Amino acid sequence: QVQLDESGGGLVQAGGSLRLSCAASGRSGRTLRRYNMGWFRQAPGKEREFVVAITWNGGTIGYADSVKGRFTISRDNAKNTVHLQMNSLKPEDTAVYYCAAGQIATMKEAGFDSWGQGTQVTVFS
Numbered sequence: 001q002v003q004l005d006e007s008g009g010g011l012v013q014a015g016g017s018l019r020l021s022c023a024a025s026g027r028s029g030r031t032l033r034r035y036n037m038g039w040f041r042q043a044p045g046k047e048r049e050f051v052v053a054i055t056w057n058g059g060t061i062g063y064a065d066s067v068k069g070r071f072t073i074s075r076d077n078a079k080n081t082v083h084l085q086m087n088s089l090k091p092e093d094t095a096v097y098y099c100a101a102g103q104i105a106t107m108k109e110a111g112f113d114s115w116g117q118g119t120q121v122t123v124f125s
Helices: none
Strands: 003-007 010-013 018-025 036-042 049-054 060-063 071-076 081-086 095-102 119-124
Touching: 003 095, 018 036, 018 095, 018 119, 036 071, 036 081, 049 071, 049 081, 060 071
Parallel strands: 010 119
Antiparallel strands: 003 018, 018 081, 036 049, 036 095, 049 060, 071 081, 095 119
16 A cells, blocks of 8 residues: 655636646555556546546556646656646636556556545636
């Protein structure tokens, strides 16, 4: 298991950008090389949905259609950190964003068994 801590959320105007970070800690957090990483989000009153995921060696698993071309995931295993660069933000992007880790390369929530507590992103127009 690995402990994950998201940061970088906040209030941003539509069309703006935010960069979310996910830091790993604990024994398993010394390296992320064995983990596929993903970002999910949950808007008020809605189910948590997949945003984007990346393999342990940097390959793209997939992007949700709603964020493709606007969001970019990256990772730095040496620093035990994953990032989500969010550009051209829309009010529909408003949600709590969660960082997740797992050993299966998948876009399904069930494939991730370590989760952060989430960081709030609010986009206003």
